[in-house]
Structures are given as C-alpha cells and as structure tokens.
Amino acid sequence: MSSPNVAVIGATGAVGQVALQILEERAFPMNSLRLCASPSSVGKKITFRGVEIEVETPTESLFKDTDIAFIAAGSSLSKIYAPLAASLDCIAIDKSSAFRMDPKVPLVVPEINANDIWAHEGIISVPNCSTTQMVMALSPLHDVNPIRRVVVDTYQSVSGTGKAAMEELQVQSSQILEGLPIKPEAYPHQIAFNALPQVETFLDDGYTTEERKMRDETRKILHSDSINISATCVRIPVPISHSEALHIEFEKPMSPSEARSLLSSFSGATVLDDPFDSKYPLASSATGRDDVFVGRIRADDSHPNGLVMWVVSDNLRKGAATNGIQIAEEIINKDHSA
C-alpha cells in the first residue's frame, strides 16, 4: 500500500477541511482521493492539489475501492461507516469516540504507541483532542518516572464542537460588542466573552464524558490503568487550539530541567518556556502548527513529587487530522518497508 486509494468522510467539516490541507502539506502519497459528506454537501466541488473533486455519498462500492478512509463525521456516522469500511478491507481511521475504548480497536498517538496499530482489525481510533495533547506531554516523563495522578483543567476552543460553533463564536462576539441580543445554539449558554464548565454531556458522577475520556483514553494509550486523572473541561471563547493546565504527581521527584530536557527531545513536542521573556505556549500561536507546545514547567510546591505545566496544541491538527494522517503514514511506511 505504498500509494493507497484514500477517502475522507466528513470532508466539509472542521476536521475534514484541515485534513485535506495537511494531506497537501505533507505530500501524502496516494493513488486517488474521494471526498464524502452529508447529503447537503453532495455535488459540491473541492479543489485538492489543483484538481476539483466532487463530494459524494459514502457507499459500499466506495469503501470497496478505498484502502484508507479518514472518518470525521461524528460518532453516530462512524458507527455505520467504520465497520462497513473494515468489512470491505478498507482501514478506517476514525476520529470519533465511537470505538476508542473497544478492546479490539487500537487507540493511537503515533509518537507514543505506534506499535498498537498492528493489532487492528480494520478500525483504528484517533484519541480525543484534549487527551492527545495531554498524553504527548505526559508520555516522555512517564517513561522515566511513572505518573501516579494528574489534575488537569482545560481551556478548550470552540472548533472542537465544529464549524457551526466557530461561526457562533464570531456572530455572538459581534452581537455583544454591538449591544445586540444573542441566541445560544451550539452551546446551552453564551460562549462569547464567557467560560462554560461543560464540554459534552454530564455523567451520573458529576464528570462529563469529555472529562471521563481524558482519564480512560490516557490509560489506554499509556498502557497504564493505575494513572489517576481528574479533569475539569471548560470551553472558552477561542476559535482554534486547546490549552491545558496540568498538575502532575510522579512516583519520584522530577526537576523542571529534567522534564524540559525529556520533552525537548520528544518528537512532536516543543518546549516554549522562557516566562521572563513572556514566552509560553498560546492558542493564538499554536494554531496551524502540528506540534504540542509545553511551557510554564515548574516544581509543584504543594506536592513533593509534583510538576506543573501549560500545554497548548491545535485541536484540529495534532488533536485530530494530523494524528490520523500520521497513523496512515505509519501503515504506508510499514507496508513499504515490509
């Protein structure tokens, strides 16, 4: 599969459009590209590498002719299309949460657990965006000093909800600046100039599904069921890129300089940590970049084995599309080298 037939399901969505950009940027090797979206977008034309491609409906015959399908169309559609693709020998790289905790489905951040890919049975899941950037910061540290517990609070952008929410943030911001009334639709409350302590839906124990994912997916990716994680996930009025405050408790003490050194040499992570020069990761500067940015690394003076840090990443790229495409590259390279 050195030059696969590729399909993007959800090609007109926030993640799908970034996926197309990244496939272009990375000169992803492919024999053909087909683009699918919901009925309302079918027939639209999208230019890719200078060629117009017509958006179509995903069908059995399409998956038959496809080697790798990137699916970013929401959980309910993933539940239909990912198993269909897999049954027709097309590998489904799925962005949704539908299969992430399925023991038969690898959940992969290639820098961390690329080897898990090879156990796949046709579906490989891309982790939740908040989880991916957190495990990218945790993994190189955990490898040398096991992590016992993480307290994490997030500052999540609206693009995680999709294009309609991005549009709503813009429109609502303008309305508020002009003193006009607003009508929340993408969220239960006003998102412009506000902070919503709700990302996704509530569970009986008071956590949200998003907060639960950060715990469960991290354990699966790091192969460590003993890591305790308590998250509060918060939506803030930022278009793209999530920020996270991490408070990490290790088995033994770890100095900030050791953490900086481990993170600096970890592929996909960039340390940006010169606070006296006002240098730390920011949503505004991480957007459009593939790396996970880590800064404000300091000893946690409230815990003997603690470290505190600030982690920012483009949730549409490393948090979604880039990570999915990296998984596909692993598959292509392996097949190529085999």
Add this chain to the structure above:
Amino acid sequence: MSSPNVAVIGATGAVGQVALQILEERAFPMNSLRLCASPSSVGKKITFRGVEIEVETPTESLFKDTDIAFIAAGSSLSKIYAPLAASLDCIAIDKSSAFRMDPKVPLVVPEINANDIWAHEGIISVPNCSTTQMVMALSPLHDVNPIRRVVVDTYQSVSGTGKAAMEELQVQSSQILEGLPIKPEAYPHQIAFNALPQVETFLDDGYTTEERKMRDETRKILHSDSINISATCVRIPVPISHSEALHIEFEKPMSPSEARSLLSSFSGATVLDDPFDSKYPLASSATGRDDVFVGRIRADDSHPNGLVMWVVSDNLRKGAATNGIQIAEEIINKDHSA
C-alpha cells in the same frame, strides 16, 4: 462612627466606580463622601445619590477630615496614602497587595475572619480577587474537615487588570473580527480569542505573583499555614467575573452532598449545581452580583478525600469593592453596638 466621613481614592477606576455603585445600593451610612483620583481626573464631576461630587487630589487635610478611606489606586499609591491616612486617624481599607502580608495588617473576608479586623492599626487589607472567591468556597468546608491541599486553575477576566484592559478586549475583539491588525498593550500578547497563562509577574520558582498570593493570602485568612496550594492563573477574554476550577484534598472524605449543604448555609455563597439542567456558575450571570457561586461539586475520583468544584464571582464586587465595603460595615456596626 455611625455615619462616617468617607473617601474613595481611585474613584474613577474599575473598582472605584463599582464601589460607588455598591455604596448607593447598600444605602451605606455616611456623613460625607469625597472622591479622589489621578491628576488627569481632578475636577471631573461624579454624581452620587443625585449630588455632583468633584474629583480632587488626596491630601493630608482630606485624610484628617475622613474616617474611612477606600483605597483602590494600585500598590504604589497605596504605599503612600494608606500609612498617611492611618497616621491621621482615618482607617484605610486598602484593595492593593501592598500590605496584605504585613503581620500588623488584617487581611479580611468578613464572612470568614471578621474578628481579625479589630487588631488593625489603621490599615485593613482586602484580599486578591482570585483568593477571595476561593476562600469563600473553602472556608465552610475547611471548618469541619481540614483542607490539606488545593489545586486551582483560574479563568480570570480582564477587569482585574483595570479599565484600559477592558477597553483593549473590546477593541481587539472588534479588530480581529474585522481582520484588522492588533497591537497588544495591556498584556504581553493578544488577549481577544486567546488564553494567557500569565497573571502579573513571574517569580524565580516559575510561579507568578498572582499564583503566590492565592497560596499566601489563603493561609493568612484561614489561619492555617499547613494548607498547600498550587495555582495556575490564566487570563481569558471575559470582561468581568473570574471562574476557578478547584480540586480540594481534605483530611477525611467529604461527600458532594455534605459540601453542598455546608456551602448553601454559608453567608455570601450560593450553590448553583444542577448540571443535567445545564445549571452551573457562569461569568456572564455572576457579573453584577455579590455572591460567590459554586457548582459542579463532585467527588474527585483520583483522590480518596478529594472534591472538585467550579467557583465564579464578580471580581470587581466580592473580589474587591463589596468586600471592602463589608469590612467598613463591620466597623460601623461594631462602633454602633458598642
């Protein structure tokens, strides 16, 4: 002092203007009111209870004729005016950080440690806004089950920086929505549609002065040097009201229902905790109100004695002006009842 002569120093600033509103709302008893501000505002007229008051420069003679001065003009001016007032038998209720950690100066949240007021020697400090709303949520719980450690991440509004920052958020938001270039002035980076992991200035250990205040002031207010606190303070594009995610570790387990009950019966706190009905504290709805709002109260499943909660309060009111005025009311009522 049943009807004191009052002065507001910094009357044209963000906190000063809210203080004037609150003095009106609460029908604060006073014999006279004088308003002071920087030279550029001297001569301006401000209407209070239907009467125009001319803004003047604070002088020795003014403090001589004043019983209570609310000072909200920044640390460097507080360092001049608070001791001057105190030396002239005028009680200085100071919003700045200048004297908060001075052992001779009470640091007071009246619902928690009103009795500390009576040790004053002419200056009483109002705590940092982020600290006040946190200790309001911690205190009733700590009283029945000592708190060992708190991890707190903040979502702070720009009004904490002052009126220029509030104006900058508005202008910058409009510029970005219109695709125009921006020029950060109040902060080192773009604040609109961004999250800045810097509130105030950095210390050598990597924490900021704001983060350090949340630890040190909490210990002083709760009279407990053993509480460990690790904070990450973050500025987000919200005009007024700070939000905070607290992860609290107690000596013994505490159930969410016990915490809700303790907080519900604590004066100045309001529990707003019905997540399935999308009810939780929000900056947009806390603004203009005096209470500290607490919600998303849940057992921390990463710690046997842990609780997680979300705390929101108007930083200009309970975080600043209201708390100062409550201190003055304690003084007036005590003198009146004595």
